[in-house]
Amino acid sequence: MFASRPNRALLNPKFEGYKLDAVDEASVLRRQPLPYKPKQTTTSSHIPLSFREVQSRIRHNHLVSSPDLHSVFYIDGELRVVQVSFDDKMEPTCAVVFELPAPMVTDEAGELHREYASVAFAGHNAEMLFVTDGCGTLYTLMVGVAEYKATLSGTHNVPFESDAPRPFKIHTSARVDADSVILLVSAAVRLHDSSKPASVRATVEYDIYALQILLSKSDLEKPKILWHLRGADAPLYSAYAPEHAAFLLIGSEPYRSLTAPPRLSSPELSEQMPLPRTTHGDASRDDTTPPPYAWTQDEEEVTVAFPLPASTSSSAISVLFAPQSLTLRAPGAPSLSTTKLWAPIAPSSSFWTWDAAGSTRYGLLTLHIEKSHAHTRWASLFAENAATSELEVPETLDASALAHIRDALEKFTASAAEQVQNPLPSLASGELDDELDADAGARVVLSWVRASDGQPIPEPWAQSDADCSLSVLSTPLPGTSGLSLIVKHTLDGLFFTRNDHGTWTHARTHPALAFVLASKRDVRFVHHLAHRGVLALEAGAATGGGNAYIYRASGTHALHAPQAILRVAGATAGTLLGVAAVRVGGGDEVAIVCLCENDLVILRDVL
Template identity: 30%
Template structure:
């Protein structure tokens, strides 16, 4: 408990019964206590028992043989029919020789008058990265690296391109253009060329208005592409455009490669009917969609013909950069799903975003919100009624988070600030980095603060909550730390 002078005091409000047993399960989760009201808490011991403080009620999660099932308590809320509880539990452990992935169940329980009943369960191959509850729609907002599906439903497979959707490789001396993104933001211009196998023999100039391409070769059995200030159909962003050259996978043709010109359009809404201006007298270039885009379109069409879909994803990043968003980069790649609290019905809001921050836990929680990556920035989205709205932007947030290697929690408080907490486990010390927001206002500068919270004496950081506006409580292994005056 933290009083007005912000000095924490401790008192025993519930003691988890300790079972005396010589056998300890390796699957037991950490105990969790969640507040139901000012005088009631739901406590999980991690091994499968749930306790309602202030009462004698004890609920046990067991299998058909009566064995306790270890679980992790995620969320609880009071309803007219009882306590609605959300947990995760581990699925069957795959055999060591099996290629099957470990599965996890997301389970909704109802606790009432000493009776535990399972409402629904979903199956996935990873644990949720973030869970929030939307009171307006009575849905859980779940961010997870992999999707959850009903336990009885077949596994959702990624669409496989059909034969006519496979990426065509242009013949020697020919040109092929691919539209990679729906808004034709990024164009791939493939030239298959027989060179002497060295990148230095390729000369490319990507001007905003024209292309100059020359390949140095003393002899060639096929015509080599050559362009001298050939004008584009429309201007490109020369600073964002680039070119690459790679060998073909066939080692027998080690001197054969694919020259790729990545053209970023200056005006993203401009439609290109040709690659080059008609005044250049260049032959018309055939255009095709990228195979993955074709597969996604086919999947979407099948979905819309089978059942009506939900809202159009508004967390989508039309300017996603595959290189910047590759695994190992800042942020966690997740899917954002909505799950009906009563039905367990899953609706995918966004198939893949890079999650930078989740809202800090507090007694007065607002609407669901997420901070997702967009280039070097962090975009704050809030859930209102039936869609996501872009609330504000944390400029360069992705860039500054990239330098943090011991981050334990990244949490935001509305559009006011993002707090990056180091765990303190790597070197025995840990800081919290505070990045100020500017709301809807645009600014070239932002304030940053650094506070030390974890050290060798306090131990690693275990959790963070906000008690009231500007007062944060940080629980370490051996110390409770209160931060005030940050907001």
């Protein structure tokens, strides 16, 4: 699996914790009031937002970096496209480069919610900008950086399945060749189930579309839908890999083609426990010979069934229940004489039934044995001794019970192995909270699809990614290049980079990152900047929130790592809406720009 291949030499089990680095806020943080203020209110229907729609809006980044990292763009509350440029001293200049027409919003459908307006560049082309108004219209703008002005090159209505406009959001773009750009967009869809009550009848999923825009065509040309997938939610992260001509989609479930067969929600039939045999390894015995009995259990009762000839009279059956044993006399059944059971039972509440109605060959003698100690699981029917070894038959389990036991066993053995191979950092001693720590990161799967048709990549590296599930703690800082992820591993965060051959490599460990992030309840964005460290940004909606937590990288064997805390959002700045990277001057230094409702905040030299 992706995250189970850590480089052991990069793990640091002796790490003790992060130490506060009291940075001078005046030297690293600059706050600029915004003349054009964004907002995050989009609801345009009387139907409340579903959990997945709310989650998509929380994850939405309102700020986009230009490909050259010299400026950032966002759309304000009046649907004005705003460009923020920076000089060599990181002095920001805000200018409206285009005003989108006010959309004609109706509530005829009754179920459509406006999406946030979104922006994306045409791959690495810093002059071509794609903008959506959140109501279903796509605009192509040509941006003149020096003049702070954009001209409209095309207005497009996306040809979805219905003729009515459908709100959608842009996630990423890719310049696949000289003549075309592919936009990856998502649109919520409500699925109705008439068999359910009206209050819970509709469920929300997300359609993922690849829109091809031919740059040589006129502005009347509609985008072409290359392919269409569907998933449980909007992608947490998406990226284009030109070396494979493929898109990476990260979501809570695999994204599927609508023409593909549905995924099984229950274990395969091959996973069901096979019928017990009585051969005990004797190859001369007939494998079709039925077992002498079958048994199963729940929390309070053990049920044992013996197949007997249908001609058997009930008077020929004798069953005696004792606190520790069972006695059975019946034609065709194993002879049991005070045979000790696995655990004590309640004889007064145990009973048997005989049913041969409608059968000419076999009837069923069923023993209903009540456990003396409820919730105790029996490993076998009889106590282990030489007299009962030939009578033992494995418990019969249905597929769901078998799957539950298998999952519990795998979790236990994996946890035990990790404790042996990967001792926990010392700061976790006595501080573990399994329920709280489980919330760190987003549990996701990776889907690689071809840019041309949306089909899964058949190569082994892509299939290996698709077969694993992992908890993502951090994604790359928007605007920076390179494909990397930080994933949860026990209490740590493992920084993985990916090369052109499709191999993920564990390049650095951020000790106890999952542990410290688990306690942050108002975090909206978590991003990393290459090998330098991790930035966790609170939304600022909670009282006392709005902080930026900076966890800097440390040496492999360091006992401590530096941590800084800066106030970014909240109070007069308002809620945090976006974050992106910009380049400082013409050098390699990268600054972090945070977009709040009222302020623009620039962070320098924090990572």
